[in-house]
Amino acid sequence: DALILDIDLPLMDGLTLAQTIRNTDKKVSIIMMTAFTDQEKLLHATELKLLKYLVKPIDLLDFEETLDLLAEELTSTSADVEVIGEGYVWDKREKKLLYKGSVAPLTSKEQQLMVLFVKNKNRSISFEDIMANVWEDEFEREISYNCVKNVVSNLRKKLPEDSIKNVYGKGYMLQ
Numbered sequence: 001d002a003l004i005l006d007i008d009l010p011l012m013d014g015l016t017l018a019q020t021i022r023n024t025d026k027k028v029s030i031i032m033m034t035a036f037t038d039q040e041k042l043l044h045a046t047e048l049k050l051l052k053y054l055v056k057p058i059d060l061l062d063f064e065e066t067l068d069l070l071a072e073e074l075t076s077t078s079a080d081v082e083v084i085g086e087g088y089v090w091d092k093r094e095k096k097l098l099y100k101g102s103v104a105p106l107t108s109k110e111q112q113l114m115v116l117f118v119k120n121k122n123r124s125i126s127f128e129d130i131m132a133n134v135w136e137d138e139f140e141r142e143i144s145y146n147c148v149k150n151v152v153s154n155l156r157k158k159l160p161e162d163s164i165k166n167v168y169g170k171g172y173m174l175q
Contacts, residue, residue: 001025002070007034007041015041018048029073031066033058082118085160090118097158109134110155117164117174124167
């Protein structure tokens with residue numbers, strides 16, 4: 001999400017609005033456009049972690065660069081999460097499954113399996129690949145297919161219905 005605000009707004013000033021939004025959402029990108037250049041407003045703006053503070057009249061090239069920066073920011077932010085299903089999101093950076101904003105607890109094997117599934121979304125993953133990636137430290141030991149099936153089964157219970165499919169004769173796929 002992104003906002004382009006002006007300090008001079010009809011009902012409240014843009015800095016107060018940005019502060020209110022920041023208190024609930026640390027990730028939203030905010031660009032402030034204003035004619036104000038006084039030090040007090042600039043200092044307050046720096047505390048809000050704005051993407052950019054543009055002083056009017058705004059140079060077209062500066063505005064284009066700001067929009068490019070915003071596009072880059074939004075792309076990198078969206079690349080950090082993978083939507084799994086309605087209300088379910090995988091945070092790639094934190095390696096956490098979120099359901100409606102709350103963390104859904106995963107075991108370490110379920111977490112490793114989710115990483116593998118998300119990297120290979122909509123592609124089948126063989127039992128052997130799952131064993132090699134999820135049980136990489138223990139791969140020398142004999143890991144049974146039942147062990148893989150149990151972890152997949154437990155993970156399925158924590159995800160939207162039918163998000164993990166059996167691929168006959170091959171393995172599993174996250175859709």
